Amino acid sequence: MNGLKRQLRWPRRIARMLLILAATGFLVIFLLLPLVVVFVEALRQGIHAYLSTIGQGEALSAIRLTLLVAAISVPLNVVFGVAAAWAIARFEFRGKALLGAFIDLPFSVSPVISGLVYVLLFGAQGWFGPWLDQHGVKIIFAVPGLVLATIFITLPFVARELIPLMQSQGSDEEEAARVLGAGGWQMFFRVTLPNIRWALLYGVLLCNARAMGEFGAVSVVSGHIRGLTTTMPLEVEMRYNEYDYVGAFAVATLLALLALLTLATKTLLEWRYGNEIAAHAPGGH
């Protein structure tokens, strides 16, 4: 960037104003308004109706289930992401590019297909369906199915954040630690982990937001059994389809608050630790 302060001529100034107006107007109408509508519709019948509809047992069990599913799937994908990033960013091996492409695969698979594949594996007519049935194990239309579909959908997030960062950081510090006699895990916890902590947190944040908000994949494997297999997004759908709009939007506000919290934390991380995260385009390469 050069800091030339050029004297702008009028037509150019107007063009610039118009561009800013068009861009911000688009953002407000197209992105901000949907967010506003969620809260307004939820509070349409007053704060009491809102609170009582959130306090209902079904809503609470949906919240509990959503937290449970995220609490299982996010840590698993963190371990995977760190392992994959360590292998890809620190070693040379054949098929590395292919491995990277496979990690990205869930991003270009429709959520519905992500759910469908598990029905084909574990459903009544699936590969393992009859065997599971004999042994009394339920995966589809039960919590394990929800967890599997969520893991599939959110698998790339942590790895995608860590790989470019660890590649750009290089391995000098880790090699030094080894030469100075650190054990493998000692090196990992004392050198590697501190170096990647903010990027890791960033990845966890995105992974968690998607895990708690996932709808398509989860909807296919859920079976929509109220109180048992409905996560918050599914609860929103069911209430909406039952014409309980205030109830649907009330649960939706919780998810919208989660989204706002995620955005705020994410922005904060970017401002504060931008160069230690060094990743800009989620889903990009």
Add this chain to the structure above:
Amino acid sequence: MRRRILPGFGLSLGYALTYLGLIVLLPLAALAWKASGIGMDGMLRLLGSPRTLAALRLSFGGALLAAVINAGFGLLVAWVLVRYRFPGRRLFDALVDLPFALPTAVAGIALTALYAPNGWLGRWLAPWGIQIAYAPPGVILAMVFVGFPFVVRTLQPVLESLDRDVEEAAESLGASHMQTFFRVILPMLLPTLLTGFALALARAVGEYGSVIFIAGNIPMHSEIAPLLIVEKLEEFDYAGAAALGAVMLLASFVLLILISLLQRWSGRWAEPSR
């Protein structure tokens, strides 16, 4: 082998491969296997059905259109956020990521509340005969919403690192602002724009949550392909669902490969910037 001083290669790679194999590859293999089970006849019957064709056309055509719209607005927003300074710029910048963070079901009901014929915005459009919700434009609108951040976020870093000297050279040689933009800046941005386009497209093709609420899901009119898969599953037509899923996956991969070829072609004169 210089790096073999570092430990954990076998453990990390082995774990990553096993996990990826179990979570992603094995299930996708099941999809391919189940899909092949319906045979040539079944496949032809599936793809020959007008309802399937209409759904595929809406999913892919709508996603293409949505990605084009996103490329336009994404370029505008990225340009304004990178090049201009104005109050609230950082807030607007943070707002761009909202579609990533907002669960799709929430986006779906919110967009419907806005654009339904009696909705906040829909009621002003209805007298003009413009129907968005419960019609194909609603599907495209939802697809634009979910794909929007991809274009902006891929363009921003490139716009920031764009060499201003070239622009100034063009202008000092007498090019107008329009000429500078379309003949100097846009060609430099094109490969990146295509990356963002491809990401937005991939997301929109498979999008389900935000679309089904606003679409109205009228067969042959506003029904998307992922919904058809769900309906086949609900009728326990596993093979049909798998086949349609495989067709969608294959088609979107072909599309993405075509775009990456286009990208290579569009970048043919681009030198590495900086």
